[in-house]
Amino acid sequence: MLSEVLLVSAPGKVILHGEHAVVHGKVALAVALNLRTFLRLQPHSNGKVDLSLPNIGIKRAWDVARLQSLDTSFLGEGKEEKPEQGDVTTPTPEQVEKLKEVAGLPDDCAVTKRLAVLAFLYLYLSICRKQRALPSLDIVVWSELPPGAGLGSSAAYSVSLAAALLTVCEEIPNPLKDGDCVNRWTKEDLELINKWAFQGERMIHGNPSGVDNAVSTWGGALRYHQGKISSLKRPPALQILLTNTKVPRNTRALVAGVRNRLLKFPEIVAPLLTSIDAISLECERVLGEMGEAPAPEQYLVLEELIDMNQHHLNALGVGHASLDQLCQVTRAHGLHSKLTGAGGGGCGITLLKPGLEQPEVEATKQALTSCGFDCLETSIGAPGVSIHSATSLDSRVQQALGGL
Known part of the structure; x- marks a missing residue:
């Protein structure tokens, strides 16, 4: 597992054309919005995994040992063996119910907060279970995107989480090279990020189209038609x-x-x-x-x-x-x-x-x-999910995560 701090960002989205018509089998164009969600992941050794979402007032911590002790059937459906690299699992109703118990949220917790925590726990447990032991992490996620405005805020959250967790667990390599301020993953790695982000979206929305997480992953502009998603070549910003x-x-x-x-x-x-x-x-x-x-x-x-x-x-x-x-x-x-x-x-x-x-x-x-x-x-037409250097942050990321 990687030990350095990771800084990740992912864009929101807007529909350029095709609203409502897309429901009836027509083409829709979705474009990445250069308002972004920023995530800072810091490994530590205090035996806890901490999640802070200041935009919606969430600050939670769980004992890694307690999460580790979950019944192996929780994510492996009764199978003891470790999943193969690249395996992506879909949440079941039984898993969702168990996650609600693990989350430990009060009964009067707002739906937005509850779903954000459940999506995090699912992605953390699913991706990190490939490790010998669940990692202790401190994760802060801050967004320029207003929630519930139809701008893909939940997808940007899921994409950022998936990218950071896959990277820290070395399921995908960190694409940053010496001297880089920002970089992006390979096409193959982005496909894996997108698959996991879609599962996070399923936790939040139940039956999403996959458009929002695809736009947040790939960036630029996408064409959506009858369930098929393809990128537009070189769209202008x-x-x-x-x-x-x-x-x-x-x-x-x-x-x-x-x-x-x-x-x-x-x-x-x-x-x-x-x-x-x-x-x-x-x-x-x-x-x-x-x-x-x-x-x-x-x-x-x-x-x-x-x-x-x-x-x-x-x-x-x-x-x-x-x-x-x-x-x-x-x-x-x-x-x-x-x-x-x-x-x-x-x-x-x-x-x-x-x-x-x-x-x-x-x-x-x-x-x-x-x-x-x-x-x-x-x-x-903004770039999709990206990773930033911790030592040479641009001013925007500094502003987003500074002081958190």
Whole structure:
């Protein structure tokens, strides 16, 4: 087992195009959001494993000896032998119930906190059981991503945990070389990270699509179609405003609403879904052609696609007055916006073209903040899960983990 401190980060995600249509067999484009979750893992020898999640107020510690004494059937399903390297196990209902006992959380613990702890314990026990003895670790996870906003915060958490635990247990090599500030794992190692992160997502969401953890692992932009996920080649990093309306939404109810509208008006809604699919495909084509020196007319196409998709989503019934207000405010500043995710509130994205003067960006942000929204300037198409040098951290990681 490695003895050095590990510092890992993983991005969140936004849906660029294809919301709701993807449920009905159409293409969706998901992109890595350059708001990241940061993890610091420090091995120690005090016989405990400590987990601190300051964003949601979690600070827990477990005796390694107690975890070690768990019935071997917990993760091996009655098998005494150690699993082979690369084996990825899926949580069973019985394991989840035992994890709840081990977690030792109070009955009134918030669901978000409970699921985060259960996902950690599952990944820790599953990955580290390949060791002769469970390791003593101190793990701190801090995120720039707001939880429950549809930005893939739980996936970034699971990906960061999987990458750090696999590395400290030497299931995958540490890719950092002398002099590196940051590096990434090989394709094969990323595939293993993604598989374990998906199991963490299963602990949290039950039956996830796998899109969020894939985007957080690989970064860039991904195409999702009928369960198949593939990376877009060399997508450009686009500057955006990410606006959180802070209006809560019920994803399940919104999805059901679109389904009901499709059943009620099939000849109206089915063409809308087909058109959204065409928007996703056209956006994929344009992104593939943009390269490192995008042309102004390519940004104009992206803006048109954003406007058309937003109107289609409103026609599907997943808009909201807050999102309409967001679009009106940014349009007044010559910018183009759409909802991202389930709709009904939640978040929206606004494309920022190159050459846009910073005072205009700041004026737009101020106008959105005056509406009661949270607004951040960031980018999409960010790199996936990465490992950082402990001795030459960039300022962003220092700020994220400093003092924790």
